[in-house]
Ligand SMILES: Nc1ncnc2c1ncn2[C@@H]1O[C@H](COP(=O)(O)OP(=O)(O)O)[C@@H](O)[C@H]1O
């Protein structure tokens with residue numbers, strides 16, 4: 001495979017690597033810069049909607065504060081990815097992993113293989129022989145990083161837990177204990193879109209930094225800069241349309257600019273609207289079709305892509321599912337069942353803190369209802 005021919009996502013190509021490359025977020029970035037400069041290492045929560053610079057800021061902060069020891073003393077874990085790794089996958093030992101092609105195993109796989117063995121040993125020490133469950137694997141993953149000594153004794157370590165809203169109550173409790181136990185050597189940055197469902201004990205240990213949705217002008221400023229670097233011709237109204245469609249989510253704005261610019265000599269407002277609508281419409285159509293034919297995993301992957309990579313909100317995805325159901329040719333009973341189920345999920349999403357779980361449940365129900373199984 002010729003890897004270098006793959007298109008590079010602009011949201012990755014232009015991700016900020018230094019403080020000066022961030023746009024907007026002046027207060028938060030200023031505060032973080034000050035903390036890094038004075039080597040003040042707090043536990044922190046980065047709070048805000050998608051595409052506002054939280055993950056990038058966590059990296060830049062840790063790099064700035066840790067300096068030369070960044071490589072050894074920094075670890076990034078995405079909780080949703082970690083939860084998605086099955087116990088069976090984590091169970092593969094390093095010899096089994098080594099037999100796989102490089103493209104089939106990731107650093108996370110290798111890390112989780114070590115984590116699995118630690119967790120299993122822990123359970124064996126208690127005189128039991130059962131398999132560790134996912135919660136225990138996660139706990140072990142965090143503990144393993146937090147507990148190893150730093151190379152230079154005076155340095156601390158930073159562990160970034162991205163999408164930390166996916167931690168359930170018992171995982172939060174174990175995180176709190178780990179935070180206490182290793183508080184002299186390890187600091188945490190937790191990234192989450194909201195504070196609902198967070199244990200007060202964790203909140204009280206963290207400095208909360210807010211990353212609000214970026215303003216339209218800020219989004220446009222960065223888009224104009226990048227359009228210049230990519231030598232694109234873009235109408236002013238098209239910049240405004242992208243800013244409007246992306247509602248302060250920079251990742252989504254860059255994706256939309258990139259999709260709109262593909263194969264045209266000039267990006268216009270009309271092209272932007274065409275691209276921005278058709279993407280979610282066609283992706284949700286495919287997602288529902290996959291769920292309908294029982295390919296739940298693929299369907300869920302596509303949903304994850306829409307939420308985590310393309311930056312659509314769970315509400316938008318849910319609304320689009322509802323529209324998709326309305327335009328499909330279905331008998332009345334089936335359609336009613338689907339509409340009711342969607343409404344139920346929409347309600348639950350507003351109450352719960354993990355919309356991903358609820359949307360996954362919706363996909364599973366779509367599969368069941370369309371294949372005639374009772375739900
Ligand atoms: N404040 C910002 N300044 C410049 N680029 C940004 C900013 N926020 C987001 N981006 C762009 O969006 C992409 C996703 O940012 P990320 O930090 O992963 O967002 P979050 O973690 O808040 O979802 C980045 O790679 C970058 O291209």
Ligand SMILES: [Mg+2]
Pocket residue numbers: 051054055056162
């Ligand atoms: Mg992120």
